[in-house]
Amino acid sequence: MTVAGWVWPANLRAALRHISACVDYTFDDWDWDAVEAALPQTDWEPLEHWYDYPIIGSRTLTVHLAHDDGFEPVGIRVEGELDEVLAARIETIIALLSDIRAAKT
Numbered sequence: 001m002t003v004a005g006w007v008w009p010a011n012l013r014a015a016l017r018h019i020s021a022c023v024d025y026t027f028d029d030w031d032w033d034a035v036e037a038a039l040p041q042t043d044w045e046p047l048e049h050w051y052d053y054p055i056i057g058s059r060t061l062t063v064h065l066a067h068d069d070g071f072e073p074v075g076i077r078v079e080g081e082l083d084e085v086l087a088a089r090i091e092t093i094i095a096l097l098s099d100i101r102a103a104k105t
Contacts, residue, residue: 025057
């Protein structure tokens, strides 16, 4: 199962923190540093240019991210050990953080 969407760049860290919390993983500054360093080298097309980041907690997820220069939203796909409940939680997180311009981290 895959959950996909986009979030505003200012909300990406909050999205990753909340998604990580869903699987009992603490997304910390080291995690953010890795994502922040990799994101500028990504592109929406082709999918091979997305950045893959593992989140390993009570379940294993892979978060795929892409951000094109000149195109503000960050693409996000989450794959892994997703059941219907976890997928719905992650869909809600992504939907909320694509709807508001700046979330508190």
